[in-house]
Amino acid sequence: MPKMLSSVLKNFIGGSATRKYPIEIRDVFENYRGELINSVSECTFCGICQKKCPSQCITVVRKEGVWDCDPFLCVYCGICVDACPKGCLTQKNIHRKPSRNREMISLKGEPPVKKTKKA
Numbered sequence: 353m354p355k356m357l358s359s360v361l362k363n364f365i366g367g368s369a370t371r372k373y374p375i376e377i378r379d380v381f382e383n384y385r386g387e388l389i390n391s392v393s394e395c396t397f398c399g400i401c402q403k404k405c406p407s408q409c410i411t412v413v414r415k416e417g418v419w420d421c422d423p424f425l426c427v428y429c430g431i432c433v434d435a436c437p438k439g440c441l442t443q444k445n446i447h448r449k450p451s452r453n454r455e456m457i458s459l460k461g462e463p464p465v466k467k468t469k470k471a
């Protein structure tokens with residue numbers, strides 16, 4: 353009981369354990385997994401990131417060279433970054449700014465051209 357009472361008093365007197373985000377932003381730290389970036393010029397539209405993403409927030413349309421991501425579904429786990437064979441996915445050390453609108457990340461690149469067999 354006295355132990356519990358001391359915890360109650362400590363929490364009552366001490367400051368808040370949470371921050372008033374976005375007014376108060378935590379300092380970044382090493383290996384922080386923030387905003388997802390695709391250097392689309394290096395992307396081969398293989399679709400591995402789409403298959404591996406646990407949130408199913410990536411859509412790849414290989415034929416059209418389209419790479420889409422819904423940042424509102426992303427949980428910033430970094431699995432797509434680790435799985436990308438081209439290393440074109442990275443994560444910034446900051447998060448996206450809060451937004452009232454549901455903006456998709458939609459990138460367009462050049463899909464690799466299929467080699468045709470000579471007759």
Ligand code: SF4
Nearest residue numbers: 395396398399401436
């Ligand atoms: S895994 Fe990498 S190369 Fe493949 S589609 Fe995703 S971002 Fe592009």
Ligand code: SF4
Nearest residue numbers: 405426427429430432
């Ligand atoms: S960071 Fe995780 S949740 Fe976000 S797109 Fe990549 S695999 Fe999906």
